[in-house]
Amino acid sequence: MTGLQTIRIAGKALMRNKLRSFLTALGIIIGVGAVIAMVAIGDGAKAMVEKSFSAMGSNLLIIMSGTTTAGGAHGGFGSMPTLTWDDMVAIQREVTSVQYVAPQLRSTAQLITEEQNWTTSVTGTTPDYFQVRSWPIAAGANFSQSDIDGATKVVVLGQTVVERLFGPNADPIGQLVRVRNIPFQVVGVLSRKGQSPTGQDFDDNAFIPSTTFMSKIQGGLKKYLQGSIMANARSAADTSRAQRQITALLRERHNLQKGVEDDFSIRNLAEMANAQQEGTKTLTTLLASIAAVSLLVGGVGIMNIMLVSVTERTREIGLRMAVGARRFDILTQFLIEALTLSIAGGVIGVAAGLATAKQLASQFNWPLLIRPQIMVIAVGFSAVVGIGFGLYPARKASRLDPIEALRFE
């Protein structure tokens, strides 16, 4: 008997009991559906984390000043300016694994137009800042090195600030905005960046040249950099190396002896992202394992119904043997019935899982990510479950004594 005929016979046998076949497959449907949905949810959550970290800037390292210790009270990172402008230049020049470096001087200030006002974060920086953050200008232009050299009063605004001051979809290029009552000209508007991993709005920000910041917004010592240095490594693989190189360079420049603590700190965003992703991965694995257990339960359901079916169809088996079916024919017939149930369940389960994942993705507003190999694995696994749990009933059927099977009431 050919495989196709065996499949057809199995299909017919299953169609004779449509409701039962469906209920039997339901265990597999739920199992596979749960696996697909759980993995998709996990992937979606992972993508969300990735997206919010990449919004910070790709391969980003944040270098901050050291701590002060006054009378035993530690002041926390950045409380003592230890980083100098020369440190920044040195990093740019000497650390090969670093692509762009920019300062980040921060303050909060009120921005005023003729009609509106809005208090936001004002950042003093250099033109490379937007490269470091991989944050393109949407309209107008970035400020230039000559703006730095001349400490000109120009500002680049984030989307949220534009909306608050000029209304949505307004074109503020060329307009004047007063920052701490000093008029600045708007030269550029940044593209929308979204939220930080901690929920902070990146677009609620205004950027001015670092020199202008120091002379007009927040004065300070010329030599020290009153803020942090942002640097981005050339690739994701380079972040750890860049971190090591910068540490070595700064220790040397700050004349720190062996055993002395760093007077600065470096935050590696890629590492933070990895840690967060590990957590997500663990959760996904956990959820998928629970779902996989339900798949096994589905397999037990198939075995149960196949055993009932073998008993019910004892006479049919006897007859098939009497008219010439070999034991192998009977074995494959029942095995293929179990396999058909489990694969059909698997395919329907994939569809149900995708639908669930889509529903959840739109509800939580995260990307719908389906890895095709997960679908293949899920259907493959359900086929393995079908064979595994179908084998015993099929063997039982094939070993029936034809005489007793024919006499069975």
Added chain:
Amino acid sequence: MTGNAGPPAIVEIEAVTKIYKLGDVEVQALRGVSLAVQPGEFVAIMGASGSGKSTLMNILGCLDKPTAGEFRLDGHAISTLDSDGLARIRNRTLGFVFQSFNLLSRTTALENVELPLLYADVPGAERHKRAREALQRVGLGERLHHHPNQMSGGQQQRVAIARALVTQPKVILADEPTGNLDSETSIEVMLLFQDLWRAGITILLVTHEPDIAGFADRVIMMKDGRVRSDKRQQPEDARQALARAVAQREQEHQREASGA
């Protein structure tokens, strides 16, 4: 081998015994049965229950193996075959007809008849053609797509006979084929067997009804696991018997009608 002249026997058993073990008790179902059936014979095997006729039938049907003794069917030494070999013999050489029809429910007559051909690897178109021809031969050419539950007992048994015929077997084994049928339908089925016999098929039929055995040309009586008698006879013509039965039924019908 028997020393008889003439054509070689198609069914030949020699000193066959069969012992069943029921727990600690041994039951001797056959105590040395020897039998030779020539091609084209119509043999009725009779006997009370427990006489061993069913056991003999199972052995002849290659569903069971003798404990001792020789069994040759159409030249094959059956005792030496494994279970796949037996399945092949059942498929190619034998046709089975059962008391309880044993048709697959919710399956059309055509598909029921095709069943043995599935296991003989006959391709689809050929399978349909042969199944249709077999059903036409038993007079059911109009009911190819009926399910067993849409047919009378006689029709169901005809489907079963068509199923036995479809592989063009040399021997048809019928185990109480009329046991579930009324007397007139029984005669109809026996007429069908006689037609097949006249067409050259060897028929072995188990029955406990002497009327039914009367349609065969040889009657073997079994008792206590042995052949008690083995007689050739002039078979009763089923066509005439059917005509008589129909006439009698009509007479009774008329009498009832006039009486009322």
